[in-house]
Amino acid sequence: MTTATGVKYETRSVKTVRGLEARTRAKLEKEGWEFVSQEQGTMRSELTFRRPKPETPWKLIGAGGGLLALLIVGSLIASAFGGEDSSHSSADALPSPGSSLVVETEAQTAPPEVTVPAEATTPSAEPPAPAPVVTAIEPRAKVEDTTCNIDENFGKCFYGQTAIYEDSRRSGDQILLEITVQEPQEFTPGKDADIASTTLGGTQEKGADNLYFVVTIKNLSEEVILGPSDVQLVANSAMDGDYDVRSVQDDVVEAYWDAKLEPGQSSTLRSGWNFNNDSEPTFKVRIDGLGGNSVTFSHK
Incomplete structure (x- = not known):
């Protein structure tokens, strides 16, 4: 948008889960974005930001290109009318190779301040700019972050994080959950422990490694009831895979x-x-079976 003073702005819209608006706003304002508006939805909120967009110094770029063109034309004219001696004289009058390279670099390289944010959707007539300094969305969750949005992280979270699970059922009901899985712990099964002998890979003897995972699920849905059959827990490891646990x-x-x-x-x-080999264990929480989504927790 353009204000009355002629300042051009680039805008950015970010969707976030309700309750996390303040953290998202603080993060972007720290990066130089100005908060404009907020639209509140049932499950998500959409925040709009803006910031001034630096203008490209086209006059300086054009002047450098014009100077280079004049020097080349002058050299050609001197070579045509002045003979061999004149050619040497003209060559002496031209800038050194180093100075010509400087002019070309200034004409072809955009100023470092000109950046294009990853979310920009409006086509621009300007030439390609350097890679953006500000990233729109963090590609992966960090261990320090306590919240993991599975939509942004492709259903993958780290142990100790709380996954935000959102989905809709065929009935139209919206389901909203918080799912947390802590770091796995070694344990020794009790004397009368029931250890399944049949796995997806067939009948297996009891393995040597035992881990338990502390799982917490909180139902934040407005109307949906989460039943025991709606949740499936699956553990695996790099060696055992999905079949031998x-x-x-x-x-x-x-x-x-x-x-x-x-x-x-x-x-x-x-x-x-119970594992044959519990190296690199992962833990998956499935909601609503094949009709829903799943969240996979692992070490960083």
Whole structure:
């Protein structure tokens, strides 16, 4: 947009989960963006920002290009009418190769301040600018961040983070959950522990490694009830994959999610698993089976 003073602005719209607007706004204002407006939705909010857009110094670029063209034309004329001696004289009068290179560099390289943000959607007639300094969206979650938006991170989070899970069911109901999985812990199954012998890979003997994962799910939906059959927990590792792990049930750990969550309720359990080799373990929480999405937690 253009103000009355002739200042041109570049705009940027960011969608965020409700309740995280203040953090998003503070982050962008720290990067130099000015808050303009906010549209509140049922699950998400859309924030609009702007900042002044530097103008390209076309006059300086044009002058440098014109000077280079005049020097080349002068050299050609001197060579045509002055003979060999005149050619040497003209060559002496021309700038050294180093100075010519400087003129070309100034004419072809855009000033370092001219950047194009990754979200810009308006076509521009300006030549391509250097890579943007400001990134629109962080490509991956950081361990320091306690919140993980699975839409931005392709369903992948780190242990200790809280995943924001949003989805809609065929009935039209909107489901909103907070899912947290802590770092896996080693444990020794009880004497009477029930360790599954049948896996997706067939019948397997009990492995040597045992881990449990502390899982917490909070139902923030307005009307949806999350039943025990709506949640499936799956552990795997780099060596065992999805097929050779076994669930464990005893007095300390659970083999299946068995809680029913009304809107506003939360529940925590220890999900126990037996591995042949528990190197690089990952843990997946599936919601609504094949009809929903899943969140995968792992080490950084």
